[in-house]
Structures are given as structure tokens and as C-alpha cells.
Amino acid sequence: MGDGFGSLIVHCTARYLGFTNDEVAIFGPSENPVGTYQQFAYNLGQTVLRSESESHFLAPDWPTFAQLDAWARRSPAALWRSIRRKYNPGVAEILTEAAIVKERTNWEDVRVPLRVGWVQREMHPMPHFVLYDEQANFIGRAKHVMLAPGHGPLSFPPVLAKARQDPELADRIVQAYEPKQYAPGGRYIVIGAGIASVNEWANILDIGGSVLALTRNPEPETQDLNVPRCLFESIGIDAYVSMPFEQRVQFLGEVLRGTRPNRREWLATIEGGREEGRFDALVGDIDEIESGRAGLRVHVSSRHGEDPGWLDVTGITAGTGFNKSVLTIPLLRRLIEHYHVPVVEGRLKLQTNCGVPALDRPDSRLCCMGLIANNVIPHGDTIAGLKYIGRRFVADCARAEKLRKRPFPSRLALQFSMGRDVAHALRSVSTTRQLA
Numbered sequence: 214m215g216d217g218f219g220s221l222i223v224h225c226t227a228r229y230l231g232f233t234n235d236e237v238a239i240f241g242p243s244e245n246p247v248g249t250y251q252q253f254a255y256n257l258g259q260t261v262l263r264s265e266s267e268s269h270f271l272a273p274d275w276p277t278f279a280q281l282d283a284w285a286r287r288s289p290a291a292l293w294r295s296i297r298r299k300y301n302p303g304v305a306e307i308l309t310e311a312a313i314v315k316e317r318t319n320w321e322d323v324r325v326p327l328r329v330g331w332v333q334r335e336m337h338p339m340p341h342f343v344l345y346d347e348q349a350n351f352i353g354r355a356k357h358v359m360l361a362p363g364h365g366p367l368s369f370p371p372v373l374a375k376a377r378q379d380p381e382l383a384d385r386i387v388q389a390y391e392p393k394q395y396a397p398g399g400r401y402i403v404i405g406a407g408i409a410s411v412n413e414w415a416n417i418l419d420i421g422g423s424v425l426a427l428t429r430n431p432e433p434e435t436q437d438l439n440v441p442r443c444l445f446e447s448i449g450i451d452a453y454v455s456m457p458f459e460q461r462v463q464f465l466g467e468v469l470r471g472t473r474p475n476r477r478e479w480l481a482t483i484e485g486g487r488e489e490g491r492f493d494a495l496v497g498d499i500d501e502i503e504s505g506r507a508g509l510r511v512h513v514s515s516r517h518g519e520d521p522g523w524l525d526v527t528g529i530t531a532g533t534g535f536n537k538s539v540l541t542i543p544l545l546r547r548l549i550e551h552y553h554v555p556v557v558e559g560r561l562k563l564q565t566n567c568g569v570p571a572l573d574r575p576d577s578r579l580c581c582m583g584l585i586a587n588n589v590i591p592h593g594d595t596i597a598g599l600k601y602i603g604r605r606f607v608a609d610c611a612r613a614e615k616l617r618k619r620p621f622p623s624r625l626a627l628q629f630s631m632g633r634d635v636a637h638a639l640r641s642v643s644t645t646r647q648l649a
């Protein structure tokens with residue numbers, strides 16, 4: 214359920230292991246598994262991924278992106294960068310790979326262009342699920358279901374959310390992930406210091422505007438990846454999963470920080486902006502917004518020293534991400550209410566195999582991936598995390614269905630030919646400039 218990155222990974226892994234397209238269905242409205250991500254990436258102006266070489270869509274671990282890049286461009290440069298953790302695949306490159314994986318696995322053939330509105334557990338004649346669309350029409354039955362609905366809605370601090378209801382102010386307050394346009398000479402407040410906010414600093418400076426970078430704390434905590442690198446490894450994940458749920462949620466609160474890989478290109482742009490007097494940093498919270506001569510008049514208070522006070526700005530961009538509560542996703546909310554699935558602080562209390570308690574069984578799995586699973590797999594909402602969860606789910610399904618696995622030589626040949634096709638396609642994609 215869900216037609217994003219997660220669907221591509223589960224489908225590709227299922228095909229690799231030996232399931233056929235007759236045995237898989239993907240439910241979702243998008244013709245393209247990268248559609249949802251691509252729109253956000255475009256709005257943000259993202260050119261390279263936050264993630265590194267290992268985050269790709271092929272079923273096994275290899276070839277990684279740096280290996281594919283070296284293969285395609287006959288240059289070891291990407292490998293050398295990757296060894297030093299300075300390689301981030303370009304957005305164009307990963308979209309190219311996704312297109313090849315989609316085509317080679319015939320992703321479109323298994324997609325049912327409907328949104329799932331309800332999933333019901335049935336036990337007869339064997340444990341399975343009945344699926345209904347959002348108008349309560351029957352749309353199918355499935356023995357195993359992966360819930361991959363992606364993110365909840367974009368999140369705004371309450372003062373901004375309220376101001377957006379005022380038609381006079383609404384157009385000037387946007388989320389970093391929304392479409393937007395900056396005016397040369399304009400003056401913008403950008404809230405946050407994660408990768409989305411830093412991207413916007415650079416976008417505004419590049420177009421000739423000025424940035425007031427607003428953070429709540431004087432030294433916002435950010436890191437290269439969305440959790441420390443050790444939590445991307447199975448040893449780290451095992452240690453994390455071995456903690457009780459409450460401790461995991463607390464731990465996640467401590468380690469989950471804004472992502473801000475050190476990128477020398479951005480640093481140079483920001484340094485240039487600072488020297489020209491077009492970049493300044495402020496500490497505080499916006500507590501009032503009204504219309505003003507530059508567009509908006511904004512009051513900022515600070516808990517760390519003097520209040521910055523009233524400011525005239527052209528607009529505000531919030532790098533505040535998505536609402537992370539599962540209760541904001543209608544299908545999950547219905548499941549939670551009907552089946553009494555436990556939820557703590559907006560997070561599903563999933564089993565350690567990402568199964569939904571009371572509904573998941575080894576012979577008929579109901580599993581979650583993506584952001585909704587990050588209390589089990591801390592980097593659940595990254596390509597690497599989706600892969601980790603997707604592979605385990607498919608392996609469980611194969612075990613339950615006593616699947617006759619694709620023989621090793623056939624898997625090897627499939628993987629090699631898909632890698633070759635990606636490398637071939639990458640030759641016609643211009644190399645994306647690395648920022649690290």
C-alpha cells in the first residue's frame with residue numbers, strides 16, 4: 214500500500230527473490246514511484262542526496278552508486294569520494310536508476326491506481342487482508358501487506374499556521390518543501406538550520422535576496438545523516454531494537470537531528486552572502502505576524518538574550534519538515550481506532566520486525582515502512598532504511614509462502630544486467646556537481 218520509493222524497493226526485492234508480477238499488487242495514485250519525492254526535491258531545489266553511495270534501489274547491496282558512477286563514467290573519482298564519505302548521488306542519477314528499476318520489473322503492470330482506505334483482517338479460509346478504497350469499494354485481497362504511505366502533512370509552527378489562514382499573509386509564508394519563488398532584493402526569514410533550510414539560504418542568496426536565518430537555539434544540532442552513521446548498520450539497529458519501546462522513543466528524540474552535511478559549495482555561498490551583508494543569523498521564535506510595508510511585519514522573541522523585536526520582511530520559509538504523528542494519516546488512524554493498535558506520542562508501537570501488533574502474523578504479515586517505522590529502524594525514512602525493512606518483509610513472505618527462490622546464477626545475472634542498464638543510462642546523464 215503506497216506507491217513511493219518503498220513500493221519500488223519491495224517490488225524489486227520480491228522479483229529478485231522469485232515472486233512474479235501476478236503475486237504482487239501496488240496500490241497508489243502515482244504513475245511514478247519517485248513522483249512524490251521528486252516534487253518535494255524540486256520544490257526544495259535539491260541536486261544531490263543527503264544519503265550516500267549505499268542508498269540505491271537495486272535489491273542486493275551492490276553495485277552501489279559510486280560503483281555505478283565509476284562503471285558508467287570510467288573514472289574512480291566517485292569511489293575515492295565514497296571511501297572518504299564525501300560522495301552523495303545526484304538527484305538526476307537516482308531518478309535514472311529508479312526509472313530503470315521500474316521498467317525492468319514492470320512496476321506499472323502491478324500498480325492499481327487507487328488509494329487504500331481500509332484494511333480488514335479476515336481469518337477464513339486462511340489469514341489474509343481485505344482491502345477497500347477510500348469510497349469503501351472492495352479492491353482486493355492480500356495475504357501480506359506492507360503499509361508504505363509516506364509522510365503526514367507538512368508541519369508549520371502554530372503562529373505561521375494561523376497566519377496562513379489570512380489571505381493577505383498566506384502567499385508569503387511557505388514551507389521549504391512547497392513550490393515558491395523568491396524576489397531579487399527581497400528579505401526572507403528562513404526558519405531552522407537543517408538541510409532544507411540551508412538549501413533555501415543558498416537559493417535566496419543565489420537569486421540576490423537577503424536571508425535572516427532564524428533558529429530557536431544559538432547552536433542548533435545538526436549532523437551529516439538523519440541519525441548517527443552507526444544506526445545505519447545492523448549492529449547499531451540491533452542494539453537500538455533491543456531497547457524497550459519507551460527508551461527507543463526517548464533515544465530517537467536525542468539522536469534524530471536536522472540533517473546538514475558539511476557542503477563546501479553552500480558554505481562558500483553563505484560566506485559570500487555574509488560578507489555582502491545579505492546573510493544574518495537570529496535566535497528566537499516568531500510570536501506575531503501582520504502585514505507590513507515589505508510584505509510582512511514579524512515579531513521575534515528570544516529566550517537566549519535580547520529580543521530581535523519587529524522586523525520587516527518579504528516572506529518566511531519554514532524548514533520545519535513533516536508532521537510525524539501517525540494520527541495524521543487517515544488509513545492508519547482508522548486502523549488504530551478500530552483494532553486498538555497502541556500509539557505513544559504519535560508513534561505506532563510496532564513489533565521489532567515492524568509488524569503491526571495484534572494484526573501481524575508470520576503467515577500473514579502486516580508491516581510498516583518509512584517514517585512510520587522509525588521507532589524500530591531509526592533511519593526508516595531513508596532509502597537505506599526502506600531497503601532494510603523491505604528486504605526483511607519480502608524474505609518473511611517468501612518463507613511463509615514456501616517460495617521456490619530464483620536460483621543464484623539467475624539472481625546474479627539479473628543483478629548484473631540491471632547494474633549494466635543503469636550504468637549505460639547514466640552515461641547520458643550529466644554528472645551532478647558534488648557539494649561536499
Ligand SMILES: Cc1cc2nc3c(=O)[nH]c(=O)nc-3n(C[C@H](O)[C@H](O)[C@H](O)COP(=O)(O)OP(=O)(O)OC[C@H]3O[C@@H](n4cnc5c(N)ncnc54)[C@H](O)[C@@H]3O)c2cc1C
Nearest residue numbers: 215216217218219241262263264328329363583594595596
Ligand atoms: C526533499 C526530500 C529529500 C530527501 N532526501 C533523501 C536523501 O537524500 N536520502 C534518502 O535516503 N532519503 C531522502 N528522503 C527521504 C525519502 O524520500 C523517503 O525516505 C522516501 O520517499 C519514503 O518512501 P515511502 O515509500 O515511504 O514514501 P513516499 O515516497 O512518500 O511514497 C508514499 C506514497 O504512498 C501514497 N499513499 C499515501 N497514502 C496512500 C493510500 N492510502 N493508498 C495508496 N497510496 C497511498 C502517496 O501518494 C505516496 O505517493 C528525502 C525526502 C524528501 C521529502
